[in-house]
Amino acid sequence: AQSVTQPDIHITVSEGASLELRCNYSYGATPYLFWYVQSPGQGLQLLLKYFSGDTLVQGIKGFEAEFKRSQSSFNLRKPSVHWSDAAEYFCAVVEMDSSYKLIFGSGTRLLVRP
Template structure:
């Protein structure tokens, strides 16, 4: 069965420090992969996506993610976090069928220490 695991429920990092949020997926073929961010009380906004090609993808707000097929991972990174990055982050996996659902991880809440 398809699944997405975000092993960290809550992470706190200092402003200016680097960040890595982990995401592992279980899927039978090469999936489409997404990272979304949700600010408090808001909907989800797409940060970046991987469909094919270069396994290192750049997104908005200075985020990047790397697809590692051998590890079934799609970790999100940012070299230097800002206080405005405090939010909840969701990893998601989608199939190549247009009628399929996207499966979301349970989310990682990011707090920023001043």
């Protein structure tokens, strides 16, 4: 079965510092991968997605992610974190059988120090 692992439960960075959130997936074929962000009590906002092609994908809010098939990873990066980036971040892979569903990781909570 497909799965997504986000090994870091919490990450704390200083404002202006760089950020990398880790995501590893388990999927037999070429995966469709997503990163979503969630503010407290809110729904999920799509940051970026990877389906095929260029393995470095750009998203909103200055985020980017790199797909590495050899490492089964899809890590999220941002060169300079802003205080407003503090939120929960979820990596997800699409599982397509008769349905179209996202398999989410358990999330990484980002805390930003002033």
